[in-house]
Amino acid sequence: MKTLILLTSLLLFNSLLFSNAHAAIIFRHLIMQEDVTELNALGNALGVAGKPGINGWPVSADQFNFRGNNYVSGVYFLVKDTLKKTEGKDEVWTFRYKVKQINLAGLSLSGILPDLSFSDLEEFDLSFNNISGSIPVLYFPKCKKIILHRNQLTGPLPNFDLPELTDLGFISNKLSGTIPNLNLPKLVALQLGDNQFEGEIPNFNLPVLKFLYLTNNKLTGNIPNFNLPELQDLDIEDNQLTGTIPVFNFPKAWNIRLTANQLTGLIPIFNMPFLSNLALGQNQLTGTIPKFNMANLILLNLKENKLEGEFDNSGLPELLGLYIEKNMITKIPVLKANSPKLDDADVSGCNLKFEDIEPNMDIKIFNYTGQQRIETYQSQSGTLVILSVKDNAPHNEYKWRKVKDGVNTIVPGAVNNSLVSRHR
Numbered sequence: 001m002k003t004l005i006l007l008t009s010l011l012l013f014n015s016l017l018f019s020n021a022h023a024a025i026i027f028r029h030l031i032m033q034e035d036v037t038e039l040n041a042l043g044n045a046l047g048v049a050g051k052p053g054i055n056g057w058p059v060s061a062d063q064f065n066f067r068g069n070n071y072v073s074g075v076y077f078l079v080k081d082t083l084k085k086t087e088g089k090d091e092v093w094t095f096r097y098k099v100k101q102i103n104l105a106g107l108s109l110s111g112i113l114p115d116l117s118f119s120d121l122e123e124f125d126l127s128f129n130n131i132s133g134s135i136p137v138l139y140f141p142k143c144k145k146i147i148l149h150r151n152q153l154t155g156p157l158p159n160f161d162l163p164e165l166t167d168l169g170f171i172s173n174k175l176s177g178t179i180p181n182l183n184l185p186k187l188v189a190l191q192l193g194d195n196q197f198e199g200e201i202p203n204f205n206l207p208v209l210k211f212l213y214l215t216n217n218k219l220t221g222n223i224p225n226f227n228l229p230e231l232q233d234l235d236i237e238d239n240q241l242t243g244t245i246p247v248f249n250f251p252k253a254w255n256i257r258l259t260a261n262q263l264t265g266l267i268p269i270f271n272m273p274f275l276s277n278l279a280l281g282q283n284q285l286t287g288t289i290p291k292f293n294m295a296n297l298i299l300l301n302l303k304e305n306k307l308e309g310e311f312d313n314s315g316l317p318e319l320l321g322l323y324i325e326k327n328m329i330t331k332i333p334v335l336k337a338n339s340p341k342l343d344d345a346d347v348s349g350c351n352l353k354f355e356d357i358e359p360n361m362d363i364k365i366f367n368y369t370g371q372q373r374i375e376t377y378q379s380q381s382g383t384l385v386i387l388s389v390k391d392n393a394p395h396n397e398y399k400w401r402k403v404k405d406g407v408n409t410i411v412p413g414a415v416n417n418s419l420v421s422r423h424r
Contacts, residue, residue: 023089029062032080035099036061038116039075042102046109046131048074054107076101080120105129105147116140126151127169135175138162148173149191157192160184170195171213179214182206193217193235201236204228214239215257223258226250237261237279245280248272258283259301267302270294281305281323289324291315302327303346314338325349325367334359387419 039059043049049057056063056072063072077097084093098120105127112133113126121140127149134155138146145167146160153170156177160168165184169191178199179192189211190204200221201214211233222243223236231250237259244265245258255277256270263283269290270278276296281303289307292300293315300316301323308328313319319339326349336342343364347357350371357368387400400414402421411419 023091026087026090026092028092028094029097030094031059031061031063031077031097031099033061035097035118038118039072039099041114042116045114046104046111046126046129048104048107048109051107051109074102074104074107075099076103078120102126118143122164123147135170144186157197167191179219189213200224201241210252212236223263234258245285254296266290267307276318289329300324320344322346332356332360336360336363387421 036059039057043057043059048054054073056075059072059075076099078100080096080098082093082095084091086092099118100120101123102118102121103123103125105125107129109126109129109131111131113131113136115137117139119139119141121143123145124138124140124143125145125147127147129151131148131151131153133153135153135158137158138160140146140162142164143162144164146162146165147167147169149169149171151173153173153175155175157170157175157179159180159182162184164186166186166188168182168184168187169189171191172194175192175195175197177197179197179202181202181204182190184206185208187206187209190206190209191211191213193213193215195217197214197217197219199219201219201224203224203226204212206228208230209228210230212228212231212235213233214236216238219236219239219241221241223241223246225246226248228250230252232252233255234248234250234253235255235257237257239261241258241261241263243263245263245268247268248256248270250256250272252274253272254274256272256275257277257279259279260282263280263285265285266287267280267285267290269292272294274296275294276298278294278297279299279301281301283305285302285305285307287307288309289302289311291312291314295315296318297316298318299321300319301321303323304326306328307324308330310331311324311329311333313322313333313335316339319342322335322339322342322345325346329347329350329352332347332352335345345360345363345365346367347360348367348370352368352371357371360366360368398415398417400411400419401408402411411421
Protein backbone atom coordinates (compact mmCIF):
# COMPACT_ATOMS: atom_id res chain seq x y z
CA MET A 1 0.00 0.00 0.00
CA LYS A 2 1.28 3.42 -0.91
CA THR A 3 2.25 5.45 2.15
CA LEU A 4 0.72 8.91 2.17
CA ILE A 5 2.71 11.75 3.60
CA LEU A 6 1.00 14.91 4.76
CA LEU A 7 2.51 17.74 2.80
CA THR A 8 2.61 20.64 5.18
CA SER A 9 5.00 23.43 6.00
CA LEU A 10 2.89 24.77 8.82
CA LEU A 11 3.68 24.22 12.46
CA LEU A 12 0.36 23.26 14.00
CA PHE A 13 0.25 23.89 17.70
CA ASN A 14 -1.94 22.52 20.40
CA SER A 15 -3.66 25.44 22.11
CA LEU A 16 -0.87 27.36 23.78
CA LEU A 17 -1.42 29.47 26.84
CA PHE A 18 0.80 32.32 27.87
CA SER A 19 -0.37 33.93 31.07
CA ASN A 20 0.53 36.41 33.70
CA ALA A 21 -1.38 37.70 36.63
CA HIS A 22 -3.75 39.70 34.49
CA ALA A 23 -4.29 38.07 31.04
CA ALA A 24 -3.56 35.15 28.75
CA ILE A 25 -2.81 34.74 25.02
CA ILE A 26 -4.61 31.74 23.51
CA PHE A 27 -3.95 30.21 20.06
CA ARG A 28 -6.66 28.18 18.31
CA HIS A 29 -6.38 26.25 15.06
CA LEU A 30 -9.61 25.43 13.25
CA ILE A 31 -10.56 23.94 9.88
CA MET A 32 -13.35 25.94 8.29
CA GLN A 33 -16.63 24.13 8.69
CA GLU A 34 -17.56 24.14 5.00
CA ASP A 35 -14.39 22.17 4.21
CA VAL A 36 -14.98 19.80 7.12
CA THR A 37 -18.40 19.00 5.68
CA GLU A 38 -17.00 18.35 2.18
CA LEU A 39 -14.09 16.24 3.43
CA ASN A 40 -16.40 14.00 5.39
CA ALA A 41 -18.78 13.68 2.45
CA LEU A 42 -15.82 12.52 0.34
CA GLY A 43 -14.49 10.21 3.04
CA ASN A 44 -17.88 8.63 3.71
CA ALA A 45 -18.54 8.04 -0.01
CA LEU A 46 -15.21 6.27 -0.54
CA GLY A 47 -14.74 4.57 2.83
CA VAL A 48 -11.53 6.45 3.65
CA ALA A 49 -11.85 6.11 7.43
CA GLY A 50 -11.68 2.34 7.36
CA LYS A 51 -8.34 2.11 5.56
CA PRO A 52 -5.26 0.98 7.54
CA GLY A 53 -2.74 3.72 8.24
CA ILE A 54 -5.19 6.52 7.52
CA ASN A 55 -5.31 9.17 10.25
CA GLY A 56 -7.72 11.96 11.01
CA TRP A 57 -10.83 10.68 9.23
CA PRO A 58 -13.61 11.56 9.88
CA VAL A 59 -12.49 15.17 10.17
CA SER A 60 -13.53 17.65 12.87
CA ALA A 61 -13.21 21.44 12.83
CA ASP A 62 -10.82 21.48 15.79
CA GLN A 63 -8.71 18.65 14.37
CA PHE A 64 -5.45 20.45 15.09
CA ASN A 65 -6.23 21.07 18.76
CA PHE A 66 -6.02 17.46 19.92
CA ARG A 67 -2.65 16.01 20.82
CA GLY A 68 -1.77 12.93 18.81
CA ASN A 69 -4.42 13.57 16.16
CA ASN A 70 -3.05 16.57 14.33
CA TYR A 71 -2.93 15.06 10.82
CA VAL A 72 -5.50 14.27 8.17
CA SER A 73 -3.88 11.75 5.85
CA GLY A 74 -3.81 12.86 2.23
CA VAL A 75 -4.89 16.44 2.91
CA TYR A 76 -2.74 19.58 2.92
CA PHE A 77 -4.16 22.69 4.58
CA LEU A 78 -3.23 26.35 4.34
CA VAL A 79 -4.01 29.23 6.66
CA LYS A 80 -6.90 31.14 5.16
CA ASP A 81 -7.05 33.91 7.72
CA THR A 82 -6.10 34.88 11.28
CA LEU A 83 -8.58 36.40 13.69
CA LYS A 84 -7.73 38.24 16.89
CA LYS A 85 -10.26 39.05 19.57
CA THR A 86 -10.51 39.60 23.30
CA GLU A 87 -12.44 37.24 25.52
CA GLY A 88 -12.61 38.82 28.96
CA LYS A 89 -8.99 39.52 29.87
CA ASP A 90 -7.67 36.95 27.36
CA GLU A 91 -6.31 37.65 23.90
CA VAL A 92 -7.46 34.90 21.52
CA TRP A 93 -5.79 34.25 18.16
CA THR A 94 -7.68 31.91 15.82
CA PHE A 95 -5.96 30.46 12.75
CA ARG A 96 -8.54 29.20 10.28
CA TYR A 97 -7.52 26.62 7.68
CA LYS A 98 -8.80 25.69 4.22
CA VAL A 99 -8.08 22.58 2.16
CA LYS A 100 -5.37 23.17 -0.46
CA GLN A 101 -4.56 19.64 -1.70
CA ILE A 102 -6.23 16.25 -1.56
CA ASN A 103 -4.13 13.24 -2.53
CA LEU A 104 -5.76 9.88 -1.85
CA ALA A 105 -4.11 7.98 -4.70
CA GLY A 106 -3.46 4.24 -4.54
CA LEU A 107 -5.59 3.39 -1.50
CA SER A 108 -7.98 0.93 -3.21
CA LEU A 109 -10.86 3.28 -2.46
CA SER A 110 -14.22 2.39 -3.94
CA GLY A 111 -17.60 4.02 -4.20
CA ILE A 112 -19.16 6.88 -6.14
CA LEU A 113 -17.82 10.41 -5.93
CA PRO A 114 -20.30 12.96 -4.52
CA ASP A 115 -20.62 16.53 -5.75
CA LEU A 116 -17.85 18.51 -4.07
CA SER A 117 -17.07 22.16 -3.37
CA PHE A 118 -13.68 23.39 -2.14
CA SER A 119 -13.16 27.09 -2.72
CA ASP A 120 -9.36 27.03 -2.23
CA LEU A 121 -8.44 23.54 -3.48
CA GLU A 122 -5.54 23.51 -5.95
CA GLU A 123 -4.83 19.78 -6.46
CA PHE A 124 -7.20 16.80 -6.45
CA ASP A 125 -5.65 13.35 -7.03
CA LEU A 126 -7.61 10.12 -6.56
CA SER A 127 -5.70 8.00 -9.08
CA PHE A 128 -5.19 4.24 -8.84
CA ASN A 129 -8.39 3.41 -6.98
CA ASN A 130 -11.66 1.66 -7.86
CA ILE A 131 -13.95 4.68 -7.92
CA SER A 132 -17.02 4.20 -10.11
CA GLY A 133 -20.00 6.18 -11.36
CA SER A 134 -19.97 9.35 -13.42
CA ILE A 135 -17.85 12.44 -12.86
CA PRO A 136 -19.78 14.67 -10.42
CA VAL A 137 -20.01 18.44 -10.17
CA LEU A 138 -16.62 19.65 -8.95
CA TYR A 139 -16.67 23.26 -7.82
CA PHE A 140 -12.98 23.99 -7.45
CA PRO A 141 -12.54 27.56 -8.74
CA LYS A 142 -8.82 27.71 -7.88
CA CYS A 143 -7.95 24.15 -8.86
CA LYS A 144 -4.91 23.54 -11.03
CA LYS A 145 -4.81 19.73 -11.18
CA ILE A 146 -7.58 17.11 -11.35
CA ILE A 147 -6.12 13.61 -11.72
CA LEU A 148 -8.23 10.45 -11.57
CA HIS A 149 -6.22 7.96 -13.65
CA ARG A 150 -6.99 4.24 -13.43
CA ASN A 151 -10.41 4.12 -11.87
CA GLN A 152 -13.76 2.79 -13.12
CA LEU A 153 -15.46 6.06 -13.99
CA THR A 154 -18.18 5.98 -16.66
CA GLY A 155 -20.28 8.42 -18.63
CA PRO A 156 -19.30 11.66 -20.38
CA LEU A 157 -16.51 14.12 -19.68
CA PRO A 158 -17.99 17.38 -18.32
CA ASN A 159 -17.11 20.66 -19.98
CA PHE A 160 -15.34 21.96 -16.88
CA ASP A 161 -15.49 25.64 -16.02
CA LEU A 162 -12.19 25.81 -14.17
CA PRO A 163 -10.18 28.81 -15.39
CA GLU A 164 -7.03 27.96 -13.38
CA LEU A 165 -6.81 24.30 -14.43
CA THR A 166 -3.44 23.21 -15.85
CA ASP A 167 -3.69 19.37 -15.68
CA LEU A 168 -6.74 17.22 -16.44
CA GLY A 169 -6.24 13.46 -16.36
CA PHE A 170 -8.62 10.50 -16.64
CA ILE A 171 -6.38 7.81 -18.23
CA SER A 172 -7.68 4.22 -18.03
CA ASN A 173 -11.31 4.68 -17.06
CA LYS A 174 -14.49 3.80 -18.96
CA LEU A 175 -15.54 7.28 -20.01
CA SER A 176 -17.60 7.51 -23.20
CA GLY A 177 -19.37 9.95 -25.50
CA THR A 178 -17.65 12.75 -27.37
CA ILE A 179 -14.84 14.92 -26.05
CA PRO A 180 -16.08 18.48 -25.44
CA ASN A 181 -14.27 21.44 -26.92
CA LEU A 182 -12.81 22.50 -23.61
CA ASN A 183 -12.39 26.16 -22.77
CA LEU A 184 -9.51 25.98 -20.32
CA PRO A 185 -7.08 28.79 -21.13
CA LYS A 186 -4.32 27.60 -18.78
CA LEU A 187 -4.50 23.87 -19.57
CA VAL A 188 -1.05 22.33 -20.09
CA ALA A 189 -1.83 18.59 -20.08
CA LEU A 190 -4.98 16.82 -21.31
CA GLN A 191 -4.76 13.06 -20.69
CA LEU A 192 -7.81 11.03 -21.75
CA GLY A 193 -6.22 7.87 -23.15
CA ASP A 194 -7.51 4.33 -22.63
CA ASN A 195 -11.21 5.17 -22.47
CA GLN A 196 -14.17 4.71 -24.82
CA PHE A 197 -14.52 8.18 -26.31
CA GLU A 198 -15.90 8.36 -29.84
CA GLY A 199 -16.60 10.95 -32.50
CA GLU A 200 -14.22 13.55 -33.84
CA ILE A 201 -11.36 15.24 -32.01
CA PRO A 202 -12.25 18.90 -31.35
CA ASN A 203 -10.03 21.55 -32.86
CA PHE A 204 -8.99 22.70 -29.41
CA ASN A 205 -8.26 26.34 -28.66
CA LEU A 206 -5.85 25.70 -25.80
CA PRO A 207 -3.05 28.23 -26.21
CA VAL A 208 -0.58 26.76 -23.67
CA LEU A 209 -1.31 23.04 -24.12
CA LYS A 210 1.87 20.94 -24.15
CA PHE A 211 0.63 17.35 -23.76
CA LEU A 212 -2.35 15.85 -25.61
CA TYR A 213 -2.89 12.15 -24.88
CA LEU A 214 -5.96 10.53 -26.50
CA THR A 215 -4.59 7.08 -27.34
CA ASN A 216 -6.71 3.90 -27.36
CA ASN A 217 -10.20 5.30 -27.76
CA LYS A 218 -12.75 5.01 -30.59
CA LEU A 219 -12.16 8.40 -32.15
CA THR A 220 -13.05 8.85 -35.83
CA GLY A 221 -12.81 11.48 -38.55
CA ASN A 222 -9.87 13.57 -39.63
CA ILE A 223 -7.08 14.88 -37.44
CA PRO A 224 -7.64 18.61 -36.97
CA ASN A 225 -4.99 20.99 -38.19
CA PHE A 226 -4.39 22.10 -34.62
CA ASN A 227 -3.24 25.58 -33.72
CA LEU A 228 -1.33 24.58 -30.58
CA PRO A 229 1.92 26.53 -30.63
CA GLU A 230 3.21 25.13 -27.31
CA LEU A 231 2.45 21.45 -28.02
CA GLN A 232 5.31 19.07 -27.25
CA ASP A 233 3.66 15.64 -27.09
CA LEU A 234 0.81 14.44 -29.34
CA ASP A 235 -0.32 10.85 -28.79
CA ILE A 236 -3.51 9.80 -30.61
CA GLU A 237 -2.57 6.27 -31.66
CA ASP A 238 -4.91 3.25 -31.50
CA ASN A 239 -8.05 4.99 -32.73
CA GLN A 240 -10.04 4.91 -35.99
CA LEU A 241 -8.88 8.20 -37.47
CA THR A 242 -9.01 8.65 -41.25
CA GLY A 243 -7.90 11.15 -43.86
CA THR A 244 -4.45 12.57 -44.41
CA ILE A 245 -1.88 13.76 -41.90
CA PRO A 246 -1.91 17.55 -41.53
CA VAL A 247 1.26 19.55 -41.93
CA PHE A 248 1.59 20.18 -38.22
CA ASN A 249 3.02 23.46 -37.00
CA PHE A 250 4.38 22.39 -33.63
CA PRO A 251 7.78 24.08 -33.37
CA LYS A 252 8.39 22.67 -29.86
CA ALA A 253 7.17 19.10 -30.40
CA TRP A 254 9.39 16.16 -29.46
CA ASN A 255 6.88 13.28 -29.73
CA ILE A 256 4.27 12.59 -32.44
CA ARG A 257 2.46 9.23 -32.26
CA LEU A 258 -0.29 8.44 -34.79
CA THR A 259 0.22 4.67 -34.97
CA ALA A 260 -2.62 2.17 -35.56
CA ASN A 261 -5.24 4.33 -37.24
CA GLN A 262 -6.59 4.35 -40.80
CA LEU A 263 -4.67 7.32 -42.15
CA THR A 264 -4.07 7.59 -45.89
CA GLY A 265 -2.12 9.71 -48.35
CA LEU A 266 1.45 10.95 -48.28
CA ILE A 267 3.72 11.62 -45.34
CA PRO A 268 4.22 15.37 -45.08
CA ILE A 269 7.60 16.96 -44.52
CA PHE A 270 7.53 18.10 -40.92
CA ASN A 271 9.28 21.21 -39.69
CA MET A 272 9.78 20.23 -36.07
CA PRO A 273 13.45 20.69 -35.16
CA PHE A 274 13.16 19.12 -31.67
CA LEU A 275 11.26 15.99 -32.74
CA SER A 276 12.80 12.84 -31.26
CA ASN A 277 10.03 10.27 -31.84
CA LEU A 278 7.86 9.99 -34.96
CA ALA A 279 5.46 7.03 -35.07
CA LEU A 280 3.17 6.69 -38.10
CA GLY A 281 3.10 2.89 -38.37
CA GLN A 282 0.12 0.61 -38.99
CA ASN A 283 -1.83 2.96 -41.21
CA GLN A 284 -2.49 3.03 -44.97
CA LEU A 285 0.04 5.65 -45.99
CA THR A 286 1.29 5.61 -49.59
CA GLY A 287 3.98 7.16 -51.75
CA THR A 288 7.65 7.47 -50.94
CA ILE A 289 9.21 8.25 -47.60
CA PRO A 290 10.31 11.88 -47.62
CA LYS A 291 13.89 12.77 -46.90
CA PHE A 292 13.62 13.86 -43.29
CA ASN A 293 16.02 16.49 -41.98
CA MET A 294 15.57 16.06 -38.24
CA ALA A 295 18.76 16.49 -36.29
CA ASN A 296 17.24 15.18 -33.05
CA LEU A 297 15.11 12.27 -34.28
CA ILE A 298 15.85 9.10 -32.28
CA LEU A 299 13.00 6.75 -33.22
CA LEU A 300 11.23 6.47 -36.59
CA ASN A 301 8.32 4.03 -36.93
CA LEU A 302 6.70 3.75 -40.38
CA LYS A 303 5.94 0.03 -40.31
CA GLU A 304 2.98 -1.70 -41.96
CA ASN A 305 1.97 0.93 -44.48
CA LYS A 306 2.05 0.95 -48.29
CA LEU A 307 5.20 3.02 -48.70
CA GLU A 308 7.48 2.38 -51.67
CA GLY A 309 10.70 3.45 -53.31
CA GLU A 310 13.99 4.26 -51.63
CA PHE A 311 14.63 5.21 -48.02
CA ASP A 312 17.17 7.95 -47.33
CA ASN A 313 18.40 8.53 -43.77
CA SER A 314 21.08 11.11 -44.57
CA GLY A 315 19.24 13.74 -42.51
CA LEU A 316 18.90 11.61 -39.36
CA PRO A 317 22.27 11.71 -37.56
CA GLU A 318 20.93 10.75 -34.08
CA LEU A 319 18.68 7.86 -35.13
CA LEU A 320 18.72 4.87 -32.74
CA GLY A 321 15.71 2.86 -33.90
CA LEU A 322 14.25 2.42 -37.41
CA TYR A 323 11.09 0.41 -38.12
CA ILE A 324 9.99 0.36 -41.78
CA GLU A 325 9.00 -3.30 -42.04
CA LYS A 326 6.11 -4.55 -44.17
CA ASN A 327 6.20 -1.85 -46.80
CA MET A 328 7.26 -1.91 -50.45
CA ILE A 329 10.65 -0.29 -49.92
CA THR A 330 13.03 -1.24 -52.75
CA LYS A 331 16.31 0.25 -51.59
CA ILE A 332 18.08 1.32 -48.40
CA PRO A 333 21.57 2.83 -48.00
CA VAL A 334 24.30 1.77 -45.62
CA LEU A 335 22.29 3.00 -42.67
CA LYS A 336 25.06 3.45 -40.11
CA ALA A 337 27.02 5.64 -42.49
CA ASN A 338 24.43 8.38 -41.91
CA SER A 339 23.11 7.27 -38.51
CA PRO A 340 26.18 5.95 -36.63
CA LYS A 341 24.22 5.35 -33.39
CA LEU A 342 21.62 3.11 -35.03
CA ASP A 343 21.44 -0.20 -33.14
CA ASP A 344 17.91 -1.48 -33.92
CA ALA A 345 16.41 -1.66 -37.40
CA ASP A 346 13.60 -3.72 -38.90
CA VAL A 347 13.33 -3.82 -42.71
CA SER A 348 11.65 -7.22 -42.98
CA GLY A 349 8.82 -7.84 -45.39
CA CYS A 350 9.98 -5.26 -47.95
CA ASN A 351 11.32 -5.57 -51.53
CA LEU A 352 15.03 -5.29 -50.74
CA LYS A 353 17.88 -7.11 -52.41
CA PHE A 354 20.93 -8.79 -50.94
CA GLU A 355 23.07 -5.80 -51.90
CA ASP A 356 20.90 -3.63 -49.59
CA ILE A 357 20.90 -6.05 -46.68
CA GLU A 358 24.49 -7.29 -46.51
CA PRO A 359 26.18 -3.89 -45.83
CA ASN A 360 23.86 -3.38 -42.86
CA MET A 361 24.64 -6.59 -41.04
CA ASP A 362 26.71 -4.75 -38.43
CA ILE A 363 23.57 -3.21 -36.91
CA LYS A 364 23.22 -4.77 -33.46
CA ILE A 365 19.57 -5.78 -33.89
CA PHE A 366 18.76 -6.10 -37.59
CA ASN A 367 15.68 -7.92 -38.83
CA TYR A 368 15.60 -8.33 -42.61
CA THR A 369 13.86 -11.65 -43.22
CA GLY A 370 10.90 -12.23 -45.47
CA GLN A 371 11.68 -9.93 -48.39
CA GLN A 372 8.86 -10.11 -50.89
CA ARG A 373 10.95 -10.49 -54.03
CA ILE A 374 14.18 -12.19 -55.00
CA GLU A 375 15.15 -11.93 -58.66
CA THR A 376 15.86 -15.34 -60.18
CA TYR A 377 16.81 -16.26 -63.71
CA GLN A 378 16.31 -19.57 -65.48
CA SER A 379 17.93 -20.92 -68.61
CA GLN A 380 17.63 -24.37 -70.14
CA SER A 381 19.91 -26.33 -72.42
CA GLY A 382 18.83 -29.85 -73.20
CA THR A 383 18.31 -31.56 -69.88
CA LEU A 384 20.17 -28.88 -67.90
CA VAL A 385 18.37 -26.15 -65.93
CA ILE A 386 20.43 -23.26 -64.62
CA LEU A 387 18.97 -21.11 -61.82
CA SER A 388 20.77 -18.02 -60.56
CA VAL A 389 20.22 -15.17 -58.13
CA LYS A 390 21.37 -11.76 -59.25
CA ASP A 391 23.02 -9.91 -56.38
CA ASN A 392 25.95 -7.73 -55.45
CA ALA A 393 26.62 -9.36 -52.09
CA PRO A 394 29.82 -11.39 -52.35
CA HIS A 395 29.76 -12.62 -48.76
CA ASN A 396 26.36 -14.29 -48.89
CA GLU A 397 26.03 -17.96 -48.11
CA TYR A 398 23.51 -19.95 -50.10
CA LYS A 399 21.49 -23.09 -49.64
CA TRP A 400 19.33 -24.49 -52.42
CA ARG A 401 16.45 -26.82 -51.76
CA LYS A 402 14.38 -29.06 -53.98
CA VAL A 403 11.03 -30.67 -53.45
CA LYS A 404 10.36 -34.13 -54.84
CA ASP A 405 7.37 -36.26 -53.97
CA GLY A 406 6.50 -33.82 -51.23
CA VAL A 407 9.93 -34.08 -49.58
CA ASN A 408 11.99 -30.88 -49.15
CA THR A 409 15.75 -31.54 -49.16
CA ILE A 410 18.97 -29.49 -49.44
CA VAL A 411 20.78 -29.84 -52.75
CA PRO A 412 24.28 -31.16 -51.92
CA GLY A 413 27.19 -28.96 -53.03
CA ALA A 414 24.97 -26.02 -54.09
CA VAL A 415 26.61 -23.23 -52.10
CA ASN A 416 26.89 -20.28 -54.50
CA ASN A 417 24.38 -18.05 -56.30
CA SER A 418 23.81 -20.47 -59.17
CA LEU A 419 22.32 -23.95 -59.37
CA VAL A 420 22.72 -26.34 -62.28
CA SER A 421 20.24 -29.18 -62.26
CA ARG A 422 19.36 -31.99 -64.66
CA HIS A 423 15.79 -32.86 -65.53
CA ARG A 424 14.78 -36.21 -64.20
